[in-house]
Amino acid sequence: MNLKDLLDNNVDKTLSDYKWHVLRQTIIKRLLSAGNATITELSLDLQSSVPTVTKAVNELLSEGYMIDMGKVANSSGRRPSLYSINPTCAYFLGVEVGVASVSMGLQNIKNEFVSIEMGASFVLKNTQESLMDFCKLLNSFIEDSLVKRDMIVGVCINLSGRINSMEGFSYNYFYKENRPLIEIISEQINLPVHLENDTRAMAFGEFTEGVVDNEQNVIFLNYSWGVGIGIITDGKLYYGKSGYSGEFGHSTIFDNELMCQCGKLGCLETEVSGWSLVNQFREAINEGKQSKVKLDENLVSLQHRAIIDGAVKLEDSLCVDLVTKQSDKMGRYLSILLNIFNPELLVIGGDFAQLGDYALLPIRVALKKHSLGLVNRDVTLKRSTLGRRAGVIGACCIVKEKMLSLY
Ligand SMILES: [Zn+2]
Missing domain, CATH: 1.10.10.10 (Winged helix-like DNA-binding domain superfamily/Winged helix DNA-binding domain)
Structure with a gap:
């Protein structure tokens, strides 16, 4: 069977x-x-x-x-x-690769998790060794799940950055010029592999299992260390020609001469993102501002979460001030997307979604202020309900759709 x-x-x-x-x-x-x-x-x-x-x-x-x-x-x-x-007749493996961790979930055909591991320790580097370590992690997870490998129909792996899903190439991480990444991983884990951009997978997770009800035109914002969007039009994920759509964070908006992680100057991310939040926090401390939050220098890519936690759990004034100012700015630039796409739902996801009203209220006000009235009236603003599981759930749903052509 x-x-x-x-x-x-x-x-x-x-x-x-x-x-x-x-x-x-x-x-x-x-x-x-x-x-x-x-x-x-x-x-x-x-x-x-x-x-x-x-x-x-x-x-x-x-x-x-x-x-x-x-x-x-x-x-x-x-x-x-x-x-x-029969819920046990097939399984789907969803994997999200972060800079400092990997999350993996195995779902049965009824979208129920039979095994999940969030945040397994892993260092993402552009090296063969890091790629092989990643494959080892996948193999251990599959073996520990006690589900027979030949019952797993396929695997979807989410990576950040430019992903060509059709050809199976990742251009920011694990890039190999001569061979699609899906072939290399598939050989190591002996399963069919699909690659997906992390934000697009999160968007699809919210669409199939999360906050989206019947809306068919949805913008999902992944507001985390970096910033990207997932676009759903007429109930389908939008990819663009090669799959590079949604790079909202790398829109060169500011004349601030700040270097972005992508190498360009003045991208949205240079002032509105997790990594820019960390820079803004450091500058404020250097100027003599006080905060209860101390950043862990060993976990650089997670430092923005400490500031977000500082606002939510400690009500730290500096943290609250910084995140609300950023969210106001984010709302201003999201209004451009409303004017272009006229979506019926805008979902705020990623780490900043943990902020609740500290993010949603400034975004809501800025959207009202900066978008066209008729467009603003059409859109509902909601917060992600799947939280940090959105990517893994989305990956499972994507591989299920690919294999079964269901949606
Ligand atoms: Zn950039």
Whole structure:
């Protein structure tokens, strides 16, 4: 029993065998997209006779792809059986690679976590050694999960920066000129691998499992160490030509002569981001301002979280002052996105979302002040509900979609 085989269309079959194969696939996809069903419901939805569907369902039950949930009452007084996908018939691995840690989650086909590890210690470097360490971490996580490797349909790995998902290249981390990164990792972990930009995966997580209800036009802001956006238009992730859309943080907006991490001067991130927050905090301390927060020099890429915690947990005046000023500025530049995209929902995600009203209120006021009235009226502002799990959940949902073509 392996769902990969059932979903594989590259099979050498006669026409009648192929039709039977497609019917079995369609039953599985119907159960996944619309939930549990009786034989009569499947027969109606699939436009196939009750005896044919019954035969296919019996096969799928005996092979372990489906389970019988027992009898249900219906209006005619009969009690037909209700069938469900077997949650253990396939698994998806979602992985988020941060600068100082890796988070991994294994979900069954009903999007339930069977194993999750957030923030496993790891140092992301552009070296072969770091890449091999990463693959070792993945292999250990898979082995510890006790799920057989051949039951995992695929893996989605989120990395920050420029990712070409179609070709499987990462241009900021683990870049290899001659070979797609997905091939190298796939060889090491013996599973199909998909690469995704971290912010886009978070956006998709919120879209499928998080704060998004029925909205189809959504901007997701990843306001963390860096700043990026995920764009959903008409219910689909927007990639752009090569997958580099959403680099909002590297819009050169300011004449401040400050060098950005990307090498350009005056990007949005130079004044509005986690790393610029850390610089602003240091400058304020050097000018003699007081704060209860002490930055840990061993965890540079997490220092902004200490300032965010300082505002939320300690109500530290300097921290509150810095984050609210940044959020006001962020709102001003987000208003440009509202004017361009006219979204119905703007989701504030990433580490700054932990600030709650300290971020959301200044952003809301600045949006009202700077965006066009009609555009502002259309948009609802919400905070991410998945928090730091958004990326891992999104990665699992993306690999599920890729493999099952469900959404
Ligand atoms: Zn930049």
